[in-house]
Amino acid sequence: MKIAGSEIQQVAKADPSGASGKDVHASGAQIVISVLREEGVDTVWGYPGGAVLPLYDALQETVDITHLLVRHEQAAVHAADGFSRATGKVGVALVTSGPGVTNAVTGIATAYFDSIPMVVISGNVPTHCIGTDAFQECDAVGITRSIVKHNFLVLDVLQLARTLKSAFHIARTGRPGPVLVDIPKDVLQGKTPLCIPETVSLRSYRPRMDPHIGQVRRAAHALARARRPCIFVGGGAVASGASDEIAELAHRLDSPVTNTLMALGAFPGSDSRCLGMPGLHGTYEANMAMQHCDVLIALGARFDDRVIGNTRDFRSDGRTIVHVDIDPATIDKRVQVDIPIVGDVKTVAQAILTLLEEQRINAENRSDWWHQIGTWREKRCLAYEPDVNVIKPQYVIQRLWEATGGDAFVCSDVGQHQMWAAQLYEFDKPRRWINSGGLGTMGVGLPYAMGVKRAFPDADVVAVTGDGSIQMCIQELSTCKQYDLGVKIVSLNNGCLGMVRQLQHVSYGDRYSHSYMDA
Structure with a gap:
């Protein structure tokens, strides 16, 4: 569901310290932290850059919000996405301007097609540089317009708090989805009285909950x-x-x-x-x-x-x-x-x-x-013949189900392994199966597992992947090491892009063009 218009009504809330909003001034970066805290956010995934350094500087002084440094912005958004899928909460990712935004696009689109609530905060060049082709400038709002539920460009620090509150409201209500908030560097540095809206509403946004x-x-x-x-x-x-x-x-x-x-x-x-x-x-x-x-x-x-x-x-x-x-x-x-x-x-x-x-x-x-x-x-369409000489993928998934008691979070990449896992791992609880459905994004498995493991550190979290998918975000093994995210990885290595090869077998007369991997 797209949002038409941006009329935001607010009810002001005094600073929780007891001082009035007129007496307490905060920078834009501090306002972002305050809104995240009020929204119950305890985890942010991101990658720093010049445009968002004011916010990263404020994060350094924040003890109740943990930032996890990924190795690529796409993984930051996927990890926030996985966190949201497993918990039902709004995931949060933080990226810088220019390539930070463009690297995040696939992750945002993945969440959009599966209706996952997420807020992506992006930095931008200072407001006076917008439209001048400044270093690392890009039109984040224009680039993401078709793959978000809504997006905002904040041009005044006075509008920052209510815009962020609106972003969370939009992301989690109605049909959920990702919302991007693009904040120029000077807005993060600017100061204003700290006054956070308690409630927000969009005049043109009234998702219907009660049926006819x-x-x-x-x-x-x-x-x-x-x-x-x-x-x-x-x-x-x-x-x-x-x-x-x-x-x-x-x-x-x-x-x-x-x-x-x-x-x-x-x-x-x-x-x-x-x-x-x-x-x-x-x-x-x-x-x-x-x-x-x-x-x-x-x-x-x-x-x-x-x-x-x-x-x-x-x-x-x-x-x-x-x-x-x-x-x-x-x-x-x-x-x-x-x-x-x-x-x-x-x-x-x-x-x-x-x-x-x-x-x-x-x-x-x-x-x-x-x-x-x-x-x-009686057709037993998922049955297969075991082979003592070959480890069949169906056998691997069934053994995984047995080893975890059917109670693991299974975070799948996209491909044949995804379908075997979906068919043969018997799920009895919602939010245990984490995968990309609408967009079919290869590479999500490992960062999804990172997000889930952060949310449920004591649970069994397994990334089911293939030799093609795992290499798309394999750099995040370093993130897992840095933050002790003990995810398990099951890679069904068949030496090829299996689903592509299957389509070539069915529709292209066994002409396997560039679907084998020699790595």
Whole structure:
């Protein structure tokens, strides 16, 4: 959800020391630290440069916010992203101007496509140098406009506190996403009375949390009458914290559940009602259930092309489709639905459960539905033949699951190893599977694991990667050493870019152009 306009209303809050805002002056850098502290930020990932040195100087005197120095700005944003995915909190990254901003772009886009709340603070040249092609000047706002939920250029230190508060508000509310705040060096150095807004609101930004009750009634009625229901869970359910409600809904309806790549663990993989992932890399039974159900309710899923394929074929058989999403722009974007509901997934699921108490659920013929699903399951589409002479990747993932008791944070890079891990590591909790879904960014695995390990130092944190992906951010091993981030790395080394090679096998007549690695 993009934000239109920038009208910000504020309620002033006195400095917590007890002195009035008029009596206490602070630099822009000190204001940034104060806002981060008030927002509950305890971890910042970044890389210094001239434009942000005033802020780094202020960080030196800050004991309750830890800065971790990465080896590349892309990794700073990925680590903040991983931290956010595992905790649900807003991740924070700090980069300098020019190449600091451009190096961060891939990380920002990765978070944007997966709706991850994040605030990226970038430095810029002094305000009087903007537009003069000054050293390390770049248009951070223009460069990132299409890959952020919103962005700001702060030209006056008087606007800094409320702009930062607005950035956090936008990042975490509605459909979450990254927000960039670009701060020129002289704004960080300038001084102003310290007055931090307690609350902020954007006049043109009112994300809808509570659904239209009439639409919820229609959905509850359709689900109660369904003979072959199916619950389709997406990443929005994880962001909403709706796992308990989804589990109750599945049990109440005795309905099968499919989890997208971004929702693994939102509904327990060990539950007999879980059919696994749908889509290109999903299970046969998940895909067939979504095709042959009579009522499909999508909870925070966006009907991605990798999940449903051709939209005409997916929508051709007369199913009733209920689509619940907090972002109205997502509904009807790819698939025309019958019952659209704009609202928070958790809130909507609670409302549906309440209404179902008033209705008689049509479960008499559910045994036929489960019998059909059992027939599909008999294909055992994920089965493989063990080989005593070869360590197969499926075996590695299954052994990893056994060794960790299925309770690790698994941070995957992008490639074949990602899909094997998604298929074969059984997740029973949300926010344990950390991966890039929408953008498919190679190189995220190690910095994701760094972010997760920082948040959960006593947990098992495993980066599952391949020989292609690991080399894209391999310099961050140095960061792990410096800060004693004890992540585990499982690299499935097949000597090639496996997913590219697979596509060349399927679509290009086994012409393996530049997909093998001799390293």
